[in-house]
Amino acid sequence: MEEPNDIKIFEHDLKQQSILDIVQVRPGMYIGESTLSGLWFYLHGFQMAECLHKVTSPSSLPSDFPDWVAYRLRLSSNWSGCWHRVILSCIPNEKQALNRFFELREEHLCRKPKIVATIPKVRIDHQIGHYSKTGELLWSTELFPAEPSKIAVYTDDPGFFLTPDENAPPCNSFHPALDSGFPLTPHASKFEILDQPTWERLLIENKKYKKRLANTRSRILRRTQVRIT
Secondary structure: OOOOHHHHHHHHHHOOOOHHHHHHHOHHHHHOOOOHHHHHHHHHHHHHHHHHHOOOOOOOOOOOHHHHHHHHOOOOOOHHHOHHHHHHHHOOOHHHHHHHHHHHHHHHHHOOOEEEEEEOOOOEEEEEEEEOOOOOEEEEEEEEOOOOEEEEEOOOOOOEEEEOOOOOOOOOOEEOOOOOOOOOHHHHHHOEEOOHHHHHHHHHHHHHHHHHHHHHHHHHHHHHHHHHO
């Protein structure tokens, strides 16, 4: 029995394009209604089929795409990789969110980094917590960054990417502020600043970030004290 033409076309296109390129042209054919949630579940099903049947195709999304979404939508984290929840939290309309997703993907594909500063291999100790097999919380001190790195930006959005090389994709390296997670500003005298205006902007954003963080902690403390009393 001969396969339907649509299946043959799909198999042919999949050898040359990402599944997302195919879906973008005719979303209704593959995900039913044009919704971001529909795309999210479709991609998960597609990835499962790839694993089960050992199908190889161009990668759908790079691993640092959630960081890109958090960066462009000006969030303080990447929501542990749940990029569809991030987009829907900002754009509740499913169809509009789907359109925004494809815009973000195109931006990610075409982006070019602007190097703001280089960071030598300086010793920045920070505490890392992890649980043992018995459930005990253990702390260890690690060196950051492990290798010389570069601070890169792509737009005027708050935050930056930390990358070991200006031509390498900054996988999982988005930082909403200079002192978010790792305190970089105390070591800034050792950095080589290549773009002073952008560096000054990052410093201003860092002050705002620390102020928001302090306010959040104060609110949590007040609520805790109210519950205790």
